[in-house]
Each structure stands twice: as C-alpha cells, then as structure tokens.
Amino acid sequence: MIVANGKPLEEIIGVVKGHRKILVAGCNECVTVCEVGGTKEVGILASALRLHFLNQGVEAQVGETTLQRQCDREYVVGARVTVEPYEIVVSVACGVGCQFMAEEYNKVPVVPGVDTSFMGGALERGVWSERCQGCGTCLLAKTAGICPVSRCAKRVLNGPCGGSTKGKCEISKDVDCAWQLIVDRLSSLGRMEDYEVLTPIKDWSTDRAGGPRMRIKEEVAS
Amino acid sequence: MSFAQKLAQGRFVTLAELEPPKGVDVAAFVGHAQRIKGSVDAVVVPEMANAVMKLGSLGGCMLLANKGMETVMQVCCRDRNRLALQADLLSAAALGITNVMAVEGDAPNLGDHHKARPVYDLDELELMQVIAKLATGKDMAGVELEGAPNFTVGATINTGAMGTVQQELAALDKKLAAGAQYFVTPPVFDLDSLAAFTKHLGDREVKLIPNVLLLKSVGMARAIGRHLKHVHMPDELIERVKGAPDRVREGILVAQELIEGIKAAGYSGVMISPLGWEDRLPQILGA
Numbered sequence: 212m213i214v215a216n217g218k219p220l221e222e223i224i225g226v227v228k229g230h231r232k233i234l235v236a237g238c239n240e241c242v243t244v245c246e247v248g249g250t251k252e253v254g255i256l257a258s259a260l261r262l263h264f265l266n267q268g269v270e271a272q273v274g275e276t277t278l279q280r281q282c283d284r285e286y287v288v289g290a291r292v293t294v295e296p297y298e299i300v301v302s303v304a305c306g307v308g309c310q311f312m313a314e315e316y317n318k319v320p321v322v323p324g325v326d327t328s329f330m331g332g333a334l335e336r337g338v339w340s341e342r343c344q345g346c347g348t349c350l351l352a353k354t355a356g357i358c359p360v361s362r363c364a365k366r367v368l369n370g371p372c373g374g375s376t377k378g379k380c381e382i383s384k385d386v387d388c389a390w391q392l393i394v395d396r397l398s399s400l401g402r403m404e405d406y407e408v409l410t411p412i413k414d415w416s417t418d419r420a421g422g423p424r425m426r427i428k429e430e431v432a433s
Numbered sequence: 434m435s436f437a438q439k440l441a442q443g444r445f446v447t448l449a450e451l452e453p454p455k456g457v458d459v460a461a462f463v464g465h466a467q468r469i470k471g472s473v474d475a476v477v478v479p480e481m482a483n484a485v486m487k488l489g490s491l492g493g494c495m496l497l498a499n500k501g502m503e504t505v506m507q508v509c510c511r512d513r514n515r516l517a518l519q520a521d522l523l524s525a526a527a528l529g530i531t532n533v534m535a536v537e538g539d540a541p542n543l544g545d546h547h548k549a550r551p552v553y554d555l556d557e558l559e560l561m562q563v564i565a566k567l568a569t570g571k572d573m574a575g576v577e578l579e580g581a582p583n584f585t586v587g588a589t590i591n592t593g594a595m596g597t598v599q600q601e602l603a604a605l606d607k608k609l610a611a612g613a614q615y616f617v618t619p620p621v622f623d624l625d626s627l628a629a630f631t632k633h634l635g636d637r638e639v640k641l642i643p644n645v646l647l648l649k650s651v652g653m654a655r656a657i658g659r660h661l662k663h664v665h666m667p668d669e670l671i672e673r674v675k676g677a678p679d680r681v682r683e684g685i686l687v688a689q690e691l692i693e694g695i696k697a698a699g700y701s702g703v704m705i706s707p708l709g710w711e712d713r714l715p716q717i718l719g720a
C-alpha cells in the first residue's frame with residue numbers, strides 16, 4: 212500500500228485560513244489501511260479544524276467526505292455534487308488522489324492533508340515499513356525477495372557496502388542492512404551462487420530517468 | 434617508480450590519506466603533503482568523507498600533482514550519476530591522474546548536509562565495471578572514446594563485517610571480477626584478526642593494503658572499539674595508551690609498530706590515516 216503521514220495541523224490551518232467552506236476528503240483505500248486518511252481520520256481532522264475556527268471566533272463550514280478511491284477518475288467525477296459547493300478541499304488521500312481531485316476540479320483548490328511517503332506494508336498495527344520504490348524492473352528474483360532499491364540506504368545492487376556492520380546499516384543501528392538480509396536469505400535458500408554473480412548495471416530508464424511513467428493495457432483501454 | 438609499477442612488481446607501497454580543506458585555503462593541505470613527499474608512494478585524497486562537504490578529490494589531487502606528487506583519486510557513487518562519474522574519470526585521466534579508488538560514499542545523513550538527495554545511480558562494483566569499460570575505449574553507452582583512460586583501480590574491503598567468511602569471500606570475488614587491483618581494509622589495530630581473514634584467501638591474487646589510523650587518545654580508541662563493530666580494538670592496546678607517560682608519543686609508536694608488522698607480514702602496502710595529526714606524519718614515516 213501507499214503509506215502517508217498526517218501533516219501537522221498548524222500547516223493545514225495555514226493553508227485553509229481565509230476560506231469559510233472547507234471539505235476534508237478521505238479515501239477508502241491505502242490511507243484508510245495506514246490510518247491516516249479514512250473516514251475516521253477525516254472526522255478527526257474536520258473536528259480539529261472546526262475547533263480551531265470556533266476558538267478564533269470565525270464562522271466556517273467544515274464538511275467531510277470519503278471517496279472509494281481518489282486515484283480513480285470514476286469516483287472523483289462522481290463526487291462533483293459534494294465537492295463543488297466548497298471553497299477548498301483538503302485531501303487526505305495520497306499524493307496521487309490529491310492530484311486526481313485537483314485535475315478534476317479546476318475551480319476549487321485541492322491541498323494535501325498528508326505527506327505521502329512510501330510503498331510498504333504493515334509489520335504490525337501502527338508500524339509500516341518501506342518495501343518498493345517502483346523502479347520498473349523488479350530485481351527480487353535475484354535478491355532472495357528482498358529489495359535493495361528500497362531497503363538499502365544507498366540502493367547498492369552489489370552489496371553490502373563498507374558501512375554494513377553485523378547486520379545493521381550505517382545510517383542507523385535500528386535499520387537492518389538490506390544486503391545482510393539478502394545474503395543470509397540466499398544462504399538459507401542454498402542459493403549463494405546468485406550472490407556470486409555481479410548484478411548487471413541497472414537500467415534506471417524504467418525508474419524516473421525516463422520521465423513520468425504510464426501504463427496502458429491495450430485489451431481494456433478504450 | 435610509480436605507485437602502479439611498485440604494486441605490480443609486488444613491492445611494498447605506502448599511502449597516506451590527506452583530507453582536503455573545507456574551503457579554499459589549501460596551504461596546510463599542500464604543506465602536509467610536501468613534507469611527506471618522497472616517503473609515500475601516493476597521497477589518497479578522499480572525496481567528501483563522512484558526507485561532509487569540502488574541496489573534492491579531483492581538485493585535491495590536481496593541487497598535489499602540480500607539486501609533483503602522485504595521488505589516488507576517490508570516485509564516489511553518492512553524489513554523481515553515471516554521466517558525471519565518467520566525465521570526472523576522463524577529466525582525471527586527461528590531467529594525469531591515473532590512480533583511482535571507487536567508493537560508495539557515506540550516506541548524507543551522516544554528514545553536514547542532511548537535506549541532500551543522494552544519487553547512487555551506480556554502486557561501487559558497477560562503477561568499477563565502468564572504469565574497466567572506459568579502458569577499452571568505449572563509454573557505458575558503447576560510444577567510442579577519443580583516447581581511452583587507463584587506471585589503477587583500488588577498492589575497499591570490509592573484513593569482519595559480514596556474517597561468515599564465505600560471504601566475505603564471495604563479496605571479495607565480485608570486486609576482483611569487477612576489476613579491483615588492490616584493496617584497502619578498514620582500520621587495523623590487531624594484525625592477528627586481519628590474518629584470521631587472510632588465511633582464507635586461498636590462491637586468490639589479492640593485494641591488501643591495511644589501513645593504519647593514528648590513535649590520538651584513549652577516548653578515540655574506546656570509541657572505535659565500541660562503535661566500529663567490525664574493527665577489533667584490543668583491550669591491551671587501550672590499556673597501553675592509557676598507561677603511557679606520553680600518550681601522544683605512544684599513539685605514534687603504536688602506528689609505527691603496526692606499519693612494521695604489516696611490512697613483516699608481507700602485505701602489499703599500508704595506508705596511513707592521520708585524521709588531524711597530519712603534522713606527525715613525517716615522524717611516523719621517518720621522513
């Protein structure tokens with residue numbers, strides 16, 4: 212899933228102040244699962260904004276909505292009657308959702324209520340960890356299912372680097388060295404021969420080097 | 434005789450690491466180098482070690498080359514992509530700098546520019562393959578070069594950091610395959626622990642250059658023992674420096690003994706890192 216962090220309330224207030232009709236818009240997908248932008252968090256942020264305006268003696272209307280998916284035009288368009296009466300939308304979906312909203316509603320400013328961080332998963336309730344940077348050419352088959360692009364601080368493809376110490380990464384003793392994980396897992400899979408070959412020099416053109424990326428599935432695209 | 438020739442002939446080489454300044458006042462940097470000219474084979478000029486912004490390796494090497502000294506330039510993956518790395522390598526070779534060391538580069542969060550976006554387009558081994566490719570007269574894209582650079586390539590080896598000797602040997606073999614001609618080790622304070630690794634090398638042709646770091650204080654020795662988990666800092670050594678009437682002198686003696694031990698054990702050379710004690714290098718080297 213895409214993992215995000217809520218922006219500080221003061222920052223959001225700084226952006227919406229001056230507006231009197233504010234819509235907080237959540238999303239039912241990743242940001243719900245990572246507990247930052249679902250119906251519940253929309254309610255909490257809207258209440259905090261209402262309280263702020265009340266304390267300031269300002270009369271403002273703060274609305275709440277949660278779309279099925281903000282990253283899907285179908286749902287974004289479908290929210291027109293809800294969105295258009297407002298002066299500004301605070302999107303607590305990921306950066307993709309926020310942009311899809313902004314692209315659809317060109318008369319209403321749409322601002323982010325979260326900082327979108329990474330693609331990862333939940334290790335346990337309330338703990339998420341990065342696993343993929345969408346490099347466009349997945350290497351996991353050669354790296355024992357552990358991604359050096361997202362999990363190694365230096366994206367080393369022939370690791371570990373000189374900073375690896377007893378399984379920990381040089382950037383912090385709390386971070387596992389991805390390459391120690393890879394090497395250990397390759398050894399336990401009996402596949403150290405995968406480690407012995409030099410990884411071919413990575414083609415980053417499928418990453419950001421080739422500019423914004425697009426995927427078209429011909430069979431279903433109209 | 435040049436550093437590369439001595440290395441190739443199996444003669445003991447002495448390297449000293451000299452940090453370029455953070456700023457443009459190069460008098461001390463050049464002065465330190467000149468005082469050891471003749472007693473070292475080449476000066477290694479780090480490229481923003483510990484991710485601290487300062488005068489770069491290429492510039493530092495040029496300054497010393499202009500004074501007639503041989504240098505080793507560090508090429509660092511952290512801050513440059515494959516275009517910039519290749520361009521710097523061509524610049525270096527055209528300016529007469531033919532000794533290079535590929536380094537990964539410490540992550541920016543360890544240095545003084547925490548907000549930097551790291552590059553890491555290539556890693557150390559990819560970079561070494563690129564250096565080898567340039568020597569064939571072609572760049573990474575396969576385009577013909579007008580004149581191919583020819584480098585003596587060093588690499589780092591991280592003895593003792595991984596789980597098993599087998600894993601370390603596999604990592605070493607990859608560096609050899611990528612074109613490493615010599616290896617600089619992490620700081621060594623105990624030659625026995627290094628020998629424990631080298632006895633596994635078998636018939637590999639590995640030119641090892643142990644790194645000797647000057648122990649400036651008991652605190653420094655303790656910090657190394659505590660934080661650099663793969664560097665073995667013997668307790669007796671800490672006690673010895675602590676109990677010495679003149680700790681500075683003792684630190685220098687320790688370095689001299691290590692250098693002698695490294696020579697006697699038949700290693701390919703030594704790299705001395707003074708870390709602020711540059712003015713004591715002549716004494717250590719007997720210059």
Ligand code: SF4
Binds near residue numbers: 349
């Ligand atoms: S190798 Fe690339 S695609 Fe595969 S998990 Fe890592 S970043 Fe994602």
Ligand code: SF4
Binds near residue numbers: 365374375381388
């Ligand atoms: S210590 Fe490991 S995870 Fe950290 S940068 Fe080096 S190879 Fe990558």
